[in-house]
Amino acid sequence: MKHWFHRAPTPPRVRREPRVVPRADAMPRFGRAASTLPPDARDGLRPYVPPPGVRGVGALAMDRALSGVHDWAGDGLGDGDGAFGDALGFVGYPLLAQMMQRAEFRKPVEVIAREATREWIRITTPETDAPDDALLARMTQLRTEMRRLRVREVLRRQVIHALGFGLGHVWPDMGQPLSSAGQGAPLVIGPNGIARGAIRRFLNVEPLWTTPDSYNADMPLRPDYFCPRAWWVQGTLVDASRLFSMVPFEVSDIFKPAFNFGGPSLTQMLRTYVHNFLRTRQSVSDLVSNFATKVLKTDMAGAMGDEDGPAQVDTDSLTGRVEAMNAYQSNHGTFVIDRTHEDFAIVATPLSGLSELQAQSQEFMASIPGIPLVKLFGIQPAGLNASSDGEIRVFYDEITAFQEAHIAPVLDRMFRMVQLHLWGEVDPRLDFAFVPLWQMDDAQRADIDHARARIDALRAAAGVAPMKGKT
Incomplete structure (x- = not known):
């Protein structure tokens, strides 16, 4: 018989477990999780494909036969992310241009380019001959014309392109038509190739807009082996002699077509170290902002139980209490807890050593380009009598070697072209030399002058003639 005066038992409520809702706008912070790199490392070693419009209409690319060779070369590189992170393949100019927008990639490139052209050059003459008035006038005229043509600024930007993209071009505007007929003829640097007043300007051309036309x-054993005979520049065929190229980091011949006949860029070499630093920096920042965790020890099955059901935690009540405690936490707030069944504690994460870890990851970024920390980040060395003079002098030696290896070949051609542009000939008495970056200050010069004066006085007292050219 049915009991009319008794209610049917209420079924227990379904337990509602707290869960974390993922953010819809969560984006990967680091390049390793981004999908900008090809998954197959062999894609970065296949011949470079320029954007539409760079290669002329009807031009035939003769590099399909090399695709099998580059596939064979890329078989042992593994996944694309690791290979591209180690600069073993070409990531493409669009990605390199995006990377150059970050200060961590841009600053090393700018520092090297600025230091390599900061003190610039001095026009020299043979030491055996004293320059006459006519030669001094020519030196002044040459210096003025190079300033008008912005040779120094053009070379600085070429270094930025070469380090940022792996390849930099300088194109001399000689007044010929901007067509394949006008630019396809070879440029002869001599009296028969450059007339007086022929140079209009020197222009930087980003490698994105160029691609080689043909090469052996x-x-x-041939001199043009993997050397382009001509370049396509936005559909215009330009002879190779009209583009002054700079490649700081050359690659093997088998990889030159993949890198557009350039090389790996400094930005790509820095990619792994920069991303490690960004990951460390963000981890340290997250840890500092959440280094203390508040712990509330309570009887979750009793005091927070659901009165209408069996002993289980009412997550709404628990969440509400935690939110109330978080809302009132301050130096003027008060937490009210049960003295027998509850306890409150703060668990703090040790922060010692975080600064050393972050500084070490930052130093790795400076070790690849070889730039002292004080030059790259403005960080002074710590410790008693600590000085960066030794590191700066080593860095200046590296810059001098970079100038002689990469800037001097391009500058020599421009130097002779400007002379032909001014006088119709190249003066064999004129040359250039890079001004040393490391220079003495006033105190050091005074000490040297004082030492030389003492030596001259001793030599004069001994009846010995003073040293010529040393005073």
């Missing part, structure tokens, strides 16, 4: 790839 079957006979290593």
